[in-house]
Amino acid sequence: QKEVEQNSGPLSVPEGAIASLNCTYSDRGSQSFFWYRQYSGKSPELIMFIYSNGDKEDGRFTAQLNKASQYVSLLIRDSQPSDSATYLCAVNPSGTYKYIFGTGTRLKVLA
Amino acid sequence: DAGVIQSPRHEVTEMGQEVTLRCKPISGHNSLFWYRQTMMRGLELLIYFNNNVPIDDSGMPEDRFSAKMPNASFSTLKIQPSEPRDSAVYFCASSTLQGDQPQHFGDGTRLSIL
Numbered sequence: 156q157k158e159v160e161q162n163s164g165p166l167s168v169p170e171g172a173i174a175s176l177n178c179t180y181s182d183r184g185s186q187s188f189f190w191y192r193q194y195s196g197k198s199p200e201l202i203m204f205i206y207s208n209g210d211k212e213d214g215r216f217t218a219q220l221n222k223a224s225q226y227v228s229l230l231i232r233d234s235q236p237s238d239s240a241t242y243l244c245a246v247n248p249s250g251t252y253k254y255i256f257g258t259g260t261r262l263k264v265l266a
Numbered sequence: 267d268a269g270v271i272q273s274p275r276h277e278v279t280e281m282g283q284e285v286t287l288r289c290k291p292i293s294g295h296n297s298l299f300w301y302r303q304t305m306m307r308g309l310e311l312l313i314y315f316n317n318n319v320p321i322d323d324s325g326m327p328e329d330r331f332s333a334k335m336p337n338a339s340f341s342t343l344k345i346q347p348s349e350p351r352d353s354a355v356y357f358c359a360s361s362t363l364q365g366d367q368p369q370h371f372g373d374g375t376r377l378s379i380l
Binding site for chain 2: 189204243255
């Protein structure tokens, strides 16, 4: 079992819809969770981070964390073609400074 | 503020040559991370440093790879000798010395070994 799992996609949504991206992780003691966006040929860019159970909102983005079920999700409201990218989930396992990255979900927002 | 700075942006070299990738972390950041990204394996952590000291190098694929951080503002990743399977994008990232703080990535070095 991979430590951080994401559906590779592509996930296609129409412009203006809500895109829902999911990630599960295996280390139950993980404390910190991050979402990065990566455009083709570019470096990962931090979108959101979340530490506590529940929802965290930032503009059109909402991160959701459920530690009991070991999943973290990212919702993108009012999706735009410019949101088309690969979204990487990263988890900080307990007792370390490193991240474990998922392989990413490719999102396509259709105009 | 300047972000993480990597050089070169692109490197094309022949198999067997030595390759040196360079990274300057964000000022004030004392954790530095080297990653490799390929289509097949995604983003893999190679090694990370805290306060210039290597903490975990378990991701370094083999002895041909080495990394140093002689001071707080500079790190190198060296491959000697290079092989075609080392072709990838290599990213450097930095963060503050708190495990829950986000890592910030450089623009990467696209390495091609012929």
